[in-house]
Amino acid sequence: MYQQQWGSNYQSNAPARRQAFISRVYGHLAGGFLVFAAIEGLLLNSPIGDAILSMVFGFGQIGWLLLMGIFMLISWIARSKLASSPDPSKQYLGYGLYILIEAVVFLPLLAIANSVAPGIVPQAATMTGALFLGLTAVAFGSKMRFNFLGPILGVGGLVLLGVMVTGMIFGFSLGLWFSAIMIAFAGGAILYDTDRVMNEYNERDHVAAALELFASVALLLWYVIRILLQLRGRD
Numbered sequence: 085m086y087q088q089q090w091g092s093n094y095q096s097n098a099p100a101r102r103q104a105f106i107s108r109v110y111g112h113l114a115g116g117f118l119v120f121a122a123i124e125g126l127l128l129n130s131p132i133g134d135a136i137l138s139m140v141f142g143f144g145q146i147g148w149l150l151l152m153g154i155f156m157l158i159s160w161i162a163r164s165k166l167a168s169s170p171d172p173s174k175q176y177l178g179y180g181l182y183i184l185i186e187a188v189v190f191l192p193l194l195a196i197a198n199s200v201a202p203g204i205v206p207q208a209a210t211m212t213g214a215l216f217l218g219l220t221a222v223a224f225g226s227k228m229r230f231n232f233l234g235p236i237l238g239v240g241g242l243v244l245l246g247v248m249v250t251g252m253i254f255g256f257s258l259g260l261w262f263s264a265i266m267i268a269f270a271g272g273a274i275l276y277d278t279d280r281v282m283n284e285y286n287e288r289d290h291v292a293a294a295l296e297l298f299a300s301v302a303l304l305l306w307y308v309i310r311i312l313l314q315l316r317g318r319d
Contacts, residue, residue, distance in 0.1 A: 120302075175292060270301075
């Protein structure tokens with residue numbers, strides 16, 4: 085009798101618990117971007133940041149390939165080995181590690197943007213925030229499920245990664261069209277991640293969910309900055 089009553093109460097509280105989970109996810113996402121911004125501010129004004137920029141720009145395409153390789157390795161460790169762990173301390177370690185490597189990867193792009201057009205980064209951040217809020221409203225407001233995007237994003241991500249690596253190796257510019265495709269890809273990833281937050285993630289996995297959303301929003305921000313720089317170059 086007690087077990088039946090407990091089970092009934094647990095199920096009746098499910099919407100409230102899910103809402104609390106969603107609040108934790110987006111709170112951790114916002115906190116992640118605050119930490120990201122703080123790290124970027126430190127790197128842009130530190131000898132460590134100067135050393136990273138010297139390595140990337142000094143070695144040209146090889147420097148970018150090395151940076152991408154380091155990013156992919158640390159990203160895999162953070163997302164697959166740490167953030168997915170049942171141990172909360174490992175989850176936070178994975179999230180923190182991912183934010184740190186994203187900040188390092190963004191450093192050369194932000195340095196270029198600040199040099200070419202200092203106002204582009206705040207503009208890109210505002211546009212990215214607006215796009216994210218719009219996509220989130222679509223995912224929460226519509227009755228559609230976006231889990232069908234998973235296989236599409238998986239295959240498409242491999243193809244786009246191959247195109248990026250090829251461009252780095254052979255030194256050709258991917259152009260405005262590629263940035264537009266990547267913005268669409270990041271938008272699809274945000275819809276897919278939001279659907280998982282609403283329907284699939286275990287309620288203890290708010291850190292892992294925040295990390296996946298952070299990765300998708302960071303990808304969107306990267307290509308919004310790039311497309312604004314490319315458009316500025318055409319003026």
